[in-house]
Amino acid sequence: MTEKEILKLVGARIKALRKEQGLSQEALGEKGGFHFSYIGQIERGEKNVSLLSLAKVANALEVNVAQIFAYAYEESEQIDVNIQDIVTMLRESSPEKVRVAKNVIREIVRGNE
Structure with a gap:
């Protein structure tokens, strides 16, 4: 699996978790301390998000970091x-x-x- 594929899978998983909770990109960004455009970039696999930022996103989604990697x-x-x-x-x-x-x-x- 390439780096780009991993970023896209992680981004798609974050998007799915966000939508499951009925959150907009803006709402998730506010909860995690990020700009909504950054959330969009992560979800599209355009940003190589740091582990610390990933932990903040997971916290904002009220999931543990491992759940973000639970893509199929x-x-x-x-x-x-x-x-x-x-x-x-x-x-x-x-x-x-x-x-x-x-x-x-x-x-x-x-x-x-």
């Missing part, structure tokens, strides 16, 4: 398979259908934030 690697593998299936379908499609699919995916992803 198998789930990641299934997601990779699904992404590969989508790429295969798009390669067999016309450029116009690829543009439409890109716009649809963009809207779906925006709805998850």
